[in-house]
Amino acid sequence: MIGSDHNEIRFETRGGVEQITRPYHEGLAAQKLGKQWGFIDETGHLAIKRKFDYCHDFCNGLAAVQMGGKWTFIDTKGALLLEPRFDDAKSFQGEFAEVKLGDEWRRLSRKGELGEAISTSAQSGGRTLADNVPLVTAPTKNAIEADVLEWYWLGYRIFFALIFAGCWIFCIASYGFLFGVGLGWLPSASAAPRRSRGVVWPSIAPALSFPPERTLLLV
Helix, strand or coil: CCHHHHHCCEEEEECCEEEEEEEEECCEEEEEECCEEEEECCCCCEEEEEEECEECCCECCEEEEEECCEEEEEECCCCECCCCCECEECCCECCEEEEEECCEEEEEECCCCEEEEEECCCCCCCCCHHHHCCCCCCCCHHHHHHHHHHHHHHHHHHHHHHHHHHHHHHHHHHHCHHHHHHHCHHHHHHHHHHHHHHHCCCCCCCCCCCCHHHHHHHC
């Protein structure tokens, strides 16, 4: 009952009866023998008698236990916080635990005092810390298209400028400075759009809903 056994769920048979021992929490481990749950200490001795239908592990000095179909809490000595009355219960987190009465989940203090209802949905299981996290929605299709368009047109303009400048430099180098500067812009202006709208620079007009004036440049 020492070493790694403290952190493992163990399944054993004692006298033909199944025994289940869960990992230790706060010095005690929940253990089931037959149909009843109890708690053993770190030496393996029974610390809290097996008399529960089910139980949670100890957390903040208290453990939720089920007796006769109802839930309550016990301390590390086995003393009941309240008589079993809840339809369900969660472990204590700090000074409060969540308990269910009928269709309502309510907060229970360590003194056994009930707070106001925090949920009336039987399916929600009460509020959790996730309820306080702001909802983050996925980007819409329009938002994604807008981002893609922004980067696409930035690349398109850069590519257009590079081709235009390259053609102009080629004309100057091939035909002289005066002719290249004077007439080089004609082939440059012709080559850049052709290369930039689908020949080299890909067209994404079929994939996205471009504004009409932009779609005309790409098809």
